[in-house]
Amino acid sequence: MQARFKVWLQGEKPLFGDGMAKLLEAIDELGSINQAAARLKMSYRQAWGRIKESEERLGVKLLDTKVGGESGGGARLTGEARVLLQKYCLLRQKVEEAVHEAFRQVFGEQK
Amino acid sequence: MQARFKVWLQGEKPLFGDGMAKLLEAIDELGSINQAAARLKMSYRQAWGRIKESEERLGVKLLDTKVGGESGGGARLTGEARVLLQKYCLLRQKVEEAVHEAFRQVFGEQK
DNA sequence: AGGCATTATGCTTGGATGAACATATCGCAA
DNA sequence: TTGCGATATGTTCATCCAAGCATAATGCCT
Numbered sequence: 259m260q261a262r263f264k265v266w267l268q269g270e271k272p273l274f275g276d277g278m279a280k281l282l283e284a285i286d287e288l289g290s291i292n293q294a295a296a297r298l299k300m301s302y303r304q305a306w307g308r309i310k311e312s313e314e315r316l317g318v319k320l321l322d323t324k325v326g327g328e329s330g331g332g333a334r335l336t337g338e339a340r341v342l343l344q345k346y347c348l349l350r351q352k353v354e355e356a357v358h359e360a361f362r363q364v365f366g367e368q369k
Numbered sequence: 370m371q372a373r374f375k376v377w378l379q380g381e382k383p384l385f386g387d388g389m390a391k392l393l394e395a396i397d398e399l400g401s402i403n404q405a406a407a408r409l410k411m412s413y414r415q416a417w418g419r420i421k422e423s424e425e426r427l428g429v430k431l432l433d434t435k436v437g438g439e440s441g442g443g444a445r446l447t448g449e450a451r452v453l454l455q456k457y458c459l460l461r462q463k464v465e466e467a468v469h470e471a472f473r474q475v476f477g478e479q480k
Numbered sequence: 481a482g483g484c485a486t487t488a489t490g491c492t493t494g495g496a497t498g499a500a501c502a503t504a505t506c507g508c509a510a
Numbered sequence: 511t512t513g514c515g516a517t518a519t520g521t522t523c524a525t526c527c528a529a530g531c532a533t534a535a536t537g538c539c540t
Contacts, residue, residue, distance in 0.1 A: 259384065261460060265374040265468060273370065292516060301499065306518070323517060326507030330515025349372060349475045356467030357376060364460045403486060412529065417488070434487060437536030441485025 261361035265353045267346065273315050274346055281305055282320065282335060282343050290332045291321075318342070372472040376464045378457065384426050385457055392416055393431065393446060393454050401443045402434075429453070 266275030284294035295305035313320050320339040324331045335343070377386030395405035406416035424431050431450040435442045446454070 259378055259380050261376060262379045262383075263374060263376040263464065265372060267370055268373045269370050272373075290516065302517085303500085303519085304498070310518090324507095325505070325517045326515085328508060330508085331506075331517055332515095333517080345475050349471050352471035352474070353374065353464070353468055356471070357464055360460050360463035360467070363463070364456050401486065413487085414489085414530080415528070421488090435536095436487045437485085438538050441538085442487055442536075443485095444487080 259365070261357050261365075263353065263357045265350055269315065271315055274312060274342060276350070278308065278312050279343060279346050279350070281308065282339055285321065285333055286335050286340075286343075289334065290329075291323075316342075370476070372468050372476075374464060374468045376461055380426065382426055385423060385453060387461070389419065389423050390454060390457050390461070392419065393450060396432065396444055397446050397451075397454075400445065401440075402432075427453075 264276065267273040280298060281294060284297050285291055288294050288297065291305050291309070292302050295302045298305070309320060318338050319336050320342075321333045322336055323333045375387065378384040391409060392405060395408050396402055399405050399408065402416050402420070403413050406413045409416070420431060429449050430447050431453075432444045433447055434444045
């Protein structure tokens with residue numbers, strides 16, 4: 259038995275969680291929404307929709323996108339997206355450590 | 370903006386989370402699944418199903434139930450259910466404090 | 481005997497979430 | 511000028527989970 263968790267940023271509605279974090283990381287590495295979606299085994303349609311939704315809720319532009327041109331176009335994270343992603347990852351990491359520690363304290367060496 | 374979280378116990382499948390905790394607390398206080406479900410604004414059907422599912426996954430009997438008789442019957446937590454509930458609440462509390470602290474550290478005094 | 485509150489369980493339907501399909505457009509490159 | 515890879519959206523379809531409906535059984539109490 260183990261403890262699992264989710265953590266996310268919330269305003270009036272959910273703003274930014276693990277899904278967006280993984281998606282932005284993949285876009286940052288691969289340079290396009292399309293390839294990132296493929297790696298995460300989601301459709302381009304879904305990836306794009308989640309980004310759009312998140313941008314609207316946050317009131318922050320997360321991606322600079324380019325249509326057409328060399329390699330067909332692409333997407334790059336904005337500075338604000340980078341800052342947010344980095345902060346979220348830090349938050350997540352701290353919480354993960356806390357969950358592990360709390361589980362150990364409460365449930366000890368259990369099956 | 371704030372940080373929210375969920376934490377739950379997991380084996381092969383999810384075993385015990387916030388929903389079950391609130392449900393068991395209400396049953397403990399009110400003495401019946403029926404009244405507990407009403408308080409939590411869920412149907413008896415759903416409450417009963419979740420308990421059954423959780424018992425099966427955990428391999429632990431959570432309730433002693435009685436059909437008919439004085440006041441129509443009722444349900445009481447087993448000792449194992451009490452122990453599990455108490456441990457889960459402790460885990461949840463520790464995680465909650467950690468999430469708050471981590472959010473403060475990472476996001477500081479933010480809008 | 482009849483009523484009542486409760487446990488116990490099957491079945492059906494509705495809503496929401498995600499998958500899939502269909503286009504349109506853009507701009508470089510061959 | 512045609513093709514390619516990408517962004518950008520609308521729409522439809524499937525599928526899973528929750529909600530609600532229905533019903534049986536039990537045992538005290540009046």
